[in-house]
Amino acid sequence: MNTKVRLAGVELKNPVxxxxxxxxxxxxxxxxxxxxxxxxxxxxGVANVPWPGNATPRVMETASGMLNAIGLQNPGIDVFLExxxxxxxxxxxxxxxxVCGRSEADYCEVVxxxxxxxxxxxxxxxxxxxxxxxGIAFGQNPEALRHITQEVKRxxxxxxxxxxxxxxxxxxxMARAAEEGGADAISLINTLTGMKIDIQRRTFALANRTGxxxxxxxxxxxxxxxxQAAQAVQIPVIGMGGITCGDDAIEFLLAGATAxxxxxxxxxxxxxxxxxxxxxxxxxxKYQVEDVRELIGAVNxx
Amino acid sequence: xxxxEYASVIEQKEIAxxxxxxxxxxxxxxGEAVPGQFVSVYSGDASRMLPRPISICEAEPDGxxxxxxxxxxxxxxxxxxxxxxxTLEILGxxxxxxxxxxxxxxxxxxxxxxxxxKSGNDDPAKRVLLLGGGIGIPxxxxxxxxxxxxDGTKVQIVxxxxxxxxxxxxxxxxGKLSIATEDGSAGTKGNVLDAVREQGIAADVxxxxxxKPMLRAVKAYAEENxxxxxxxxxxxxxxxxGVCLACVCQSKEVxxxxxxxxKRVCKDGPVFRSTEVEL
Numbered sequence: 001m002n003t004k005v006r007l008a009g010v011e012l013k014n015p016v017x018x019x020x021x022x023x024x025x026x027x028x029x030x031x032x033x034x035x036x037x038x039x040x041x042x043x044x045g046v047a048n049v050p051w052p053g054n055a056t057p058r059v060m061e062t063a064s065g066m067l068n069a070i071g072l073q074n075p076g077i078d079v080f081l082e083x084x085x086x087x088x089x090x091x092x093x094x095x096x097x098x099v100c101g102r103s104e105a106d107y108c109e110v111v112x113x114x115x116x117x118x119x120x121x122x123x124x125x126x127x128x129x130x131x132x133x134x135g136i137a138f139g140q141n142p143e144a145l146r147h148i149t150q151e152v153k154r155x156x157x158x159x160x161x162x163x164x165x166x167x168x169x170x171x172x173x174m175a176r177a178a179e180e181g182g183a184d185a186i187s188l189i190n191t192l193t194g195m196k197i198d199i200q201r202r203t204f205a206l207a208n209r210t211g212x213x214x215x216x217x218x219x220x221x222x223x224x225x226x227x228q229a230a231q232a233v234q235i236p237v238i239g240m241g242g243i244t245c246g247d248d249a250i251e252f253l254l255a256g257a258t259a260x261x262x263x264x265x266x267x268x269x270x271x272x273x274x275x276x277x278x279x280x281x282x283x284x285x286k287y288q289v290e291d292v293r294e295l296i297g298a299v300n301x302x
Numbered sequence: 303x304x305x306x307e308y309a310s311v312i313e314q315k316e317i318a319x320x321x322x323x324x325x326x327x328x329x330x331x332x333g334e335a336v337p338g339q340f341v342s343v344y345s346g347d348a349s350r351m352l353p354r355p356i357s358i359c360e361a362e363p364d365g366x367x368x369x370x371x372x373x374x375x376x377x378x379x380x381x382x383x384x385x386x387x388x389t390l391e392i393l394g395x396x397x398x399x400x401x402x403x404x405x406x407x408x409x410x411x412x413x414x415x416x417x418x419x420k421s422g423n424d425d426p427a428k429r430v431l432l433l434g435g436g437i438g439i440p441x442x443x444x445x446x447x448x449x450x451x452x453d454g455t456k457v458q459i460v461x462x463x464x465x466x467x468x469x470x471x472x473x474x475x476x477g478k479l480s481i482a483t484e485d486g487s488a489g490t491k492g493n494v495l496d497a498v499r500e501q502g503i504a505a506d507v508x509x510x511x512x513x514k515p516m517l518r519a520v521k522a523y524a525e526e527n528x529x530x531x532x533x534x535x536x537x538x539x540x541x542x543x544g545v546c547l548a549c550v551c552q553s554k555e556v557x558x559x560x561x562x563x564x565k566r567v568c569k570d571g572p573v574f575r576s577t578e579v580e581l
Contacts, residue, residue, distance in 0.1 A: 028543045028545045053562075061352045066540060068540070073550070265351075267351065
């Protein structure tokens with residue numbers, strides 16, 4: 001049985017990765033299981049300098065999901081290079097660094113600093129709904145997305161994944177813009193912008209007022225968008241949004257994803273990403289699938 | 303070492319309106335828990351994804367774990383319906399508790415001067431003052447028991463309630479108990495610090511857990527009086543293990559994780575030195 005997939009020239013032992021921001025740089029969940037069980041670890045977004053993030057409360061549970069507005073708190077690239085990358089090198093898993101910034105120059109600076117680091121892939125976060133500058137501003141306009149993709153590609157040594165926002169009218173158009181800009185892969189979906197109001201206090205539940213909705217509540221939206229994006233581009237698509245088990249991951253593969261990321265489910269189950277990898281194998285055994293790649297985009301379109 | 307367990311319910315009782323006492327049988331968690339730590343409690347309903355962080359009230363070496371919690375929403379309401387023999391998914395013990403050893407090392411009679419008359423020099427015992435407000439009261443029980451084991455340590459507990467009392471029997475057995483109630487129905491009318499002032503309670507060390515306004519006042523009181531003080535903080539959490547960076551508090555020094563001024567309540571706390579955090 002083969003579970004290996006190739007993503008922009010990088011071979012993953014299985015299609016399961018972690019969604020940025022839900023796994024730190026792996027240290028905390030490595031206390032629960034060996035991260036070598038995963039195809040790749042995608043780190044929390046890292047910027048050129050430390051970011052303090054938003055005021056609290058930063059999270060709120062919602063039906064089958066949650067809202068977050070962390071605001072990309074991160075230690076900046078210096079600490080990250082010194083501490084987080086060497087930590088991840090202990091494991092037999094690929095390292096994907098998620099990069100955030102407030103301007104094109106910020107993104108390019110981080111990407112350049114990572115050029116000589118033992119990093120397999122870069123994921124560019126142009127879809128965070130919770131920061132005032134940067135983030136989603138680059139991810140909601142096809143021209144801006146194409147431009148930043150080109151700029152990042154000029155500075156990047158590693159293959160580049162552009163992480164797309166679902167908060168757009170036409171996801172296929174955004175996927176094509178990333179591809180035209182030279183992206184080696186795209187990942188989607190980031191969170192959907194949402195809001196919750198505390199009716200007892202009559203206040204916004206989050207200090208930031210709006211937050212990003214994630215979890216199983218958004219999975220059908222994610223599967224639909226992954227399918228539309230996969231139809232629109234030739235580059236590989238990484239699917240995510242509400243995956244909690246192997247069966248969920250299979251849906252994304254059938255929709256056209258080459259790999260999948262497990263996000264919010266990590267908070268509900270510290271073993272979630274490992275369980276998803278095991279669940280994919282269980283599905284393959286049950287349906288006698290010899291090669292996981294047979295499943296990619298294999299939804300019957302008749 | 304934090305572990306996930308499916309604990310079995312030994313007994314559950316409503317000990318005051320909306321306040322439940324839940325005894326669980328655990329494999330490892332109770333045996334490893336120190337006072338001030340918490341557990342993540344998971345709902346049996348997959349539509350409620352995030353664990354509820356609940357402080358540990360008592361932990362016995364035989365694996366029995368007691369949680370005393372307030373029903374605050376659908377998740378805790380679900381837990382309150384659990385009956386003996388049912389199971390509950392929990393993860394723990396989590397966070398850093400009160401540093402019992404360090405607290406016992408602090409010398410006595412640091413602050414005799416400011417407390418008029420009450421504390422005689424003939425009594426050399428160190429006075430540890432535990433302040434619990436509302437649902438911050440339960441962790442004081444395990445802490446009081448642990449501190450009682452220290453030679454020459456006097457444990458004074460002040461429990462502050464809105465109106466209805468709970469856990470008073472256990473607390474009275476674990477230390478000298480004073481009570482404050484907001485409605486004045488028992489003890490001092492007012493909050494825990496009103497009781498401390500009215501009853502002239504002296505302290506060499508303070509440990510507190512309760513709502514943020516109370517902790518803010520306790521922090522100011524401890525710092526004004528130069529009393530070493532530990533506070534247990536609460537903040538809305540998602541993961542409970544230091545990953546998501548939701549439950550941060552403002553720290554005086556740059557934090558070790560993100561190199562800003564945000565310590566993680568779940569991982570770096572929930573117990574902090576009062577001087578370490580800005581409230």
